[in-house]
Amino acid sequence: MTSFTIPTVETERLVLRAPHQDDLPAMTAFFKTERSYMVGGPKDELGSWDSLAKRLGHWALNCFGLWHLTEKSSGAFVGWAGMIFAPGWDEPELGWTLMEQAEGKGLGFEAAQAAPHYAAQHQGLNGVMSYIAHANDRSRALAERLGATYEREAELLGKKAQMWRHPRITVSDTALTSERTGQ
Template identity: 35%
Template sequence: MTPPTIETERLILRGIEQGDLDGWAELMGDRDSARFIGGTTNRAGAWRSMAAFAGSWSLKGFGMFSVVERASGRWIGRLGPWQPEGWPGTEVGWSLIKSAWGRGYAAEGATAAIDWAFAALGWSEVIHVIDVDNTPSIALARRLGSTDQGPCELPAPLDKYNVHAWGQSCEQWIARRAATAA
């Protein structure tokens, strides 16, 4: 499947492209940015990771999007639907480069991606797999209306992480979106 392009007020969510490698390597090379997504890796490792995320679209019909800042055209991260083999559920996740933190981009992009996952993929629920020490992502999950569903296990080699699934049903999401729009 060819990834769609989703535009929000400040972001463009689009398919992963070879030209995203510089940003992807920045994300995966920074200790703080990569801490909760498997740890740092070099540029070659970042390319393999990028290729796996891009390949999800062919294999599963969905995958994370590259996140591009509309005003600058700069690649700032990856986010969207994700469910590799052995994953505990249908996830919408997010990871942004450090210079994009604190601007509300993750919430804006995740909202658009969740809307798309429920509408286009027909998911009945969405989760966010979050390390218990990742307080900014926990705060974002709460802001999105998700609640802590408890501990979950990730497949090796990520099984060493102490993570919880935060989530909600499609019905809860729709009701929350309707209430905030009113």
């Protein structure tokens, strides 16, 4: 039997946790929408189940992956964030997705800030990139807020995208700080 542990990371308003089967209804609803285009959608319920299972497999095979996000105040599953590296990716990516009702609250920033800090300190992933669809202004704005800079045009799984590079994080025994000032 293979066993692995998915760490839990807490921020002020979120719990970054292992994907659960209880997340499937919200994932299925999300993957039925056009909002899911750059993250493999649209998908039906079986496709959403496959996505959930692949997330767990990603952790088992790579020792890193996507955390599912729970909002502390409501207990609601509100999206996912973390590291992705699978066939078709140039290198490990910091990815994030929020359910529509969670947008505009700063939760994406909070999750997309915590994930690379954990990855730099515990998973040997630092200075990672993000693929961002050309039409995804919200993700581009979040990448800029995180200190990422446009690096080049790219393609992921047959779709055109931009590659954005995140700043390296200085890892110390006691704390993590960004090398960019003011972060």
